[in-house]
Amino acid sequence: MRPLPVRNDPFGIFLCRVFAVAAVPDSTLEAARLDGAGELRIFVTIVLPMMIQGLVTVFLLQFVGIWNNCLLPFIMLSDQDKYPITLGLYTFLGKGAGDGDLYSLVITGSAVAVIPLIVLLLVL
Numbered sequence: 001m002r003p004l005p006v007r008n009d010p011f012g013i014f015l016c017r018v019f020a021v022a023a024v025p026d027s028t029l030e031a032a033r034l035d036g037a038g039e040l041r042i043f044v045t046i047v048l049p050m051m052i053q054g055l056v057t058v059f060l061l062q063f064v065g066i067w068n069n070c071l072l073p074f075i076m077l078s079d080q081d082k083y084p085i086t087l088g089l090y091t092f093l094g095k096g097a098g099d100g101d102l103y104s105l106v107i108t109g110s111a112v113a114v115i116p117l118i119v120l121l122l123v124l
Contacts (some may be wrong), residue, residue, distance in 0.1 A: 009065075012058045019054030052108070056124050064117060085113045 025049050032042045047053075070087050075082060080091065093106045 009062060012062060015058055015061075016051075016054060018045060019057075020051055023050050023054065048124065060121065063120065067117060089113065 028046060028050075029042060032046055037045070067084075068086060069084075070090060073082075073084050073087050080088070083091065087110045089106050092109070093102060
């Protein structure tokens with residue numbers, strides 16, 4: 001089993017840092033330290049719950065970016081049976097470029113491809 005690809009996204013790191021500075025006041029951290037909480041406990045019990053909205057936003061941005069990635073699978077995969085749905089729709093439309101009947105199938109496939117993104121957005 002291959003590991004999932006990791007994207008190094010400077011925007012996600014920047015967004016997390018800006019959100020952490022705005023969402024977690026220094027006075028809260030100082031109060032936790034005065035109460036005797038260690039750094040790990042402060043992070044797990046105070047900082048993470050305060051940063052959930054920012055982390056979910058970064059996760060959604062990363063997920064949509066990976067979901068819509070066409071170029072990397074096109075270069076890396078040699079078997080068309082393993083293409084993701086976005087690249088499969090592109091190649092399907094490219095095979096019958098002059099056929100007008102394929103457009104309705106590609107539009108339907110595009111609508112189906114968006115359903116997981118909509119479900120994830122509504123759940124999170």
